[in-house]
Amino acid sequence: MPASHNQHDAKTYSATLIGCGKMGSAMMASWLENGLVSRVNVIDPSPLPVHLSDDPRVYYYPSYQGGIPTSDILILAVKPQILKEASQKIANDINDKTVLLSIAAGQRLSTLESIFGSDQPIIRTMPNTPAAIGKGVSVSVANTHVSLDQKEIADTLLRASGEHKWIKDEGLMDAVTALSGSGPAYLFHFIETLADAGEKLGLDADLSMSLARQTVIGSAALAEYDGGISAETLRKNVTSPGGTTQAALETLMDGRFQTILDEALNAAKKRSQELS
Ligand SMILES: NC(=O)c1ccc[n+]([C@@H]2O[C@H](COP(=O)([O-])OP(=O)(O)OC[C@H]3O[C@@H](n4cnc5c(N)ncnc54)[C@H](OP(=O)(O)O)[C@@H]3O)[C@@H](O)[C@H]2O)c1
Numbered sequence: 001m002p003a004s005h006n007q008h009d010a011k012t013y014s015a016t017l018i019g020c021g022k023m024g025s026a027m028m029a030s031w032l033e034n035g036l037v038s039r040v041n042v043i044d045p046s047p048l049p050v051h052l053s054d055d056p057r058v059y060y061y062p063s064y065q066g067g068i069p070t071s072d073i074l075i076l077a078v079k080p081q082i083l084k085e086a087s088q089k090i091a092n093d094i095n096d097k098t099v100l101l102s103i104a105a106g107q108r109l110s111t112l113e114s115i116f117g118s119d120q121p122i123i124r125t126m127p128n129t130p131a132a133i134g135k136g137v138s139v140s141v142a143n144t145h146v147s148l149d150q151k152e153i154a155d156t157l158l159r160a161s162g163e164h165k166w167i168k169d170e171g172l173m174d175a176v177t178a179l180s181g182s183g184p185a186y187l188f189h190f191i192e193t194l195a196d197a198g199e200k201l202g203l204d205a206d207l208s209m210s211l212a213r214q215t216v217i218g219s220a221a222l223a224e225y226d227g228g229i230s231a232e233t234l235r236k237n238v239t240s241p242g243g244t245t246q247a248a249l250e251t252l253m254d255g256r257f258q259t260i261l262d263e264a265l266n267a268a269k270k271r272s273q274e275l276s
Pocket residue numbers: 018019020021022023024043044045046077078079080082085086103104105126127128129181182
């Protein structure tokens with residue numbers, strides 16, 4: 001097993017993180033908080049936030065100079081545009097004992113294999129930003145060289161930031177990116193538009209924003225609390241026949257909202273394909 005053991009005999013892993021921005025730092029914070037890592041080597045030109053750099057398990061390197069101890073897993077969390085450049089610097093020092101996990105949008109397994117070698121175990125993952133508070137959802141696809149033990153390492157680390165699902169068809173990653181990868185931004189925009197609509201009905205800006213925000217927060221919490229109940233049933237539960245909600249839903253469900261979301265997701269999917 002590639003895992004080491006701590007004093008409580010819980011499995012811990014060694015990790016190397018290339019790129020510690022919004023996603024990388026959120027993911028690392030969840031591993032540290034959940035006691036899943038014995039050591040994390042972090043490579044990033046920007047200094048780490050104090051709450052991470054003060055942790056004795058974190059070893060910070062402002063650039064890759066070689067000589068960094070090998071680890072069970074190496075996470076590539078840089079922007080897609082610089083993934084190749086950042087990968088090429090480390091490619092010669094990585095062997096198949098280390099599983100690579102890339103979260104870069106649109107970057108295919110075949111691109112990574114062309115840099116790290118076709119025998120290298122590689123996982124491509126699409127996380128999302130609620131990972132920062134353990135409420136994310138991530139989806140992964142692995143190449144054929146990833147062992148069951150390596151899948152378990154990835155699964156353990158990714159589940160520390162929320163739900164994690166495996167898919168077999170990499171072709172679906174652009175759709176996953178369009179839905180859950182970019183999805184949090186759609187919901188934040190929904191809050192903005194709901195607040196704007198409230199203002200147009202005469203509510204002042206602050207009150208309207210706070211009602212819109214809390215309505216989305218409360219509804220999401222209710223959907224989580226009633227996890228076994230479908231979204232359709234939850235919607236029907238707040239829709240009395242002939243009431244105010246039904247009046248609004250007759251407009252919202254006349255097809256235009258669905259068309260806009262179809263167009264938005266298609267645009268995101270197209271961009272994800274372009275990035276690759
Ligand atoms: N944000 C999201 O919602 C989201 C969702 C799903 C997937 N992703 C994917 O996650 C990846 C990271 O996104 P992000 O939003 O976390 O970006 P970010 O906040 O810009 O983080 C990238 C980090 O990489 C650093 N960096 C730049 N060059 C480097 C190098 N050569 N070696 C090591 N580190 C380097 C950057 O430092 P400087 O700032 O100093 O350049 C920055 O701290 C992207 O590939 C993105 O597609 C993001």
